[in-house]
Amino acid sequence: MLKVVIAGVSGRMGHALLDGVFSDNGLQLHAALDRAESAMIGRDAGEQFGKVSGVKITADIHAALVGADVLVDFTRPEASMQYLQACQQANVKLVIGTTGFSEAEKASIEAASKNIGIVFAPNMSVGVTLLINLVEQAARVLNEGYDIEVVEMHHRHKVDAPSGTALRLGEAAAKGIDKALKDCAVYAREGVTGEREAGTIGFATLRGGDVVGDHTVVLAGVGERVELTHKASSRATFAQGALRAAKFLADKPKGLFDMRDVLGFEK
Numbered sequence: 684m685l686k687v688v689i690a691g692v693s694g695r696m697g698h699a700l701l702d703g704v705f706s707d708n709g710l711q712l713h714a715a716l717d718r719a720e721s722a723m724i725g726r727d728a729g730e731q732f733g734k735v736s737g738v739k740i741t742a743d744i745h746a747a748l749v750g751a752d753v754l755v756d757f758t759r760p761e762a763s764m765q766y767l768q769a770c771q772q773a774n775v776k777l778v779i780g781t782t783g784f785s786e787a788e789k790a791s792i793e794a795a796s797k798n799i800g801i802v803f804a805p806n807m808s809v810g811v812t813l814l815i816n817l818v819e820q821a822a823r824v825l826n827e828g829y830d831i832e833v834v835e836m837h838h839r840h841k842v843d844a845p846s847g848t849a850l851r852l853g854e855a856a857a858k859g860i861d862k863a864l865k866d867c868a869v870y871a872r873e874g875v876t877g878e879r880e881a882g883t884i885g886f887a888t889l890r891g892g893d894v895v896g897d898h899t900v901v902l903a904g905v906g907e908r909v910e911l912t913h914k915a916s917s918r919a920t921f922a923q924g925a926l927r928a929a930k931f932l933a934d935k936p937k938g939l940f941d942m943r944d945v946l947g948f949e950k
């Protein structure tokens with residue numbers, strides 16, 4: 684049985700992950716982590732589901748990792764960096780679902796993957812993984828005279844913008860037109876006047892209510908436009924993907940992988 688540590692258990696994704704682990708016979712909840720200030724520290728991880736799991740929520744990262752196989756992290760970048768360090772020291776594999784990393788933090792994740800197996804993906808759903816492939820393909824075909832816009836909407840509590848998924852879709856579109864995202868991105872159109880520059884990728888962010896995650900990539904040409912859309916209606920889709928990623932890492936002692944590797948999609 685795969686011994687899983689969940690980080691950020693009191694959060695929205697933590698809740699969905701616990702639900703996923705409790706209902707999978709191949710997975711065992713080894714430890715449950717959250718920040719020291721969380722009101723849930725010391726409580727049983729099963730409490731939210733009306734059950735006793737025998738695992739108390741803790742902030743002690745090092746103790747939680749003793750004897751563990753894999754840590755699944757859906758928290759904040761500053762916490763993820765601590766888990767990254769600790770997992771390397773304890774030789775525990777890592778699934779990173781957290782978003783909003785700086786370029787330097789992403790470089791640290793890549794460096795750590797020389798020592799441990801890591802799946803790092805801003806969106807763990809099967810549908811978005813497919814969408815990434817479709818966007819790259821669409822941008823490759825519509826590579827002349829089409830403007831690309833990435834539109835995303837999430838619930839009002841989301842802290843990073845544009846979403847990690849929107850940025851990943853922008854990267855896929857940029858790859859399709861043989862460019863790097865940094866060479867063609869227009870991050871904030873708000874307040875920008877004048878004509879649109881050719882070959883740019885725009886991002887628009889909407890926030891409100893309880894939207895789990897909507898993403899649309901628009902490829903707009905003269906006389907037509909193509910729109911590719913994904914809408915998540917439940918966090919269970921991300922949790923299932925993350926737990927599948929945890930299992931995928933079982934025989935990967937080191938290396939950096941994304942959901943396309945996990946799902947066996949062509950890259």
Ligand code: NAD
Nearest residue numbers: 691693694695696718757758762780781782805806807921
């Ligand atoms: P949330 O705010 O509901 O939960 C965050 C959890 O992290 C909480 O339990 C909080 O106590 C904990 N936390 C925050 N700061 C911490 C710290 N410094 N140390 C330890 N723990 C800390 O957020 P959420 O909606 O569950 O999302 C969490 C992250 O996952 C976000 O970055 C979000 O964008 C990302 N996310 C990714 C995917 C994906 O498929 N990859 C899907 C949904 C959300």
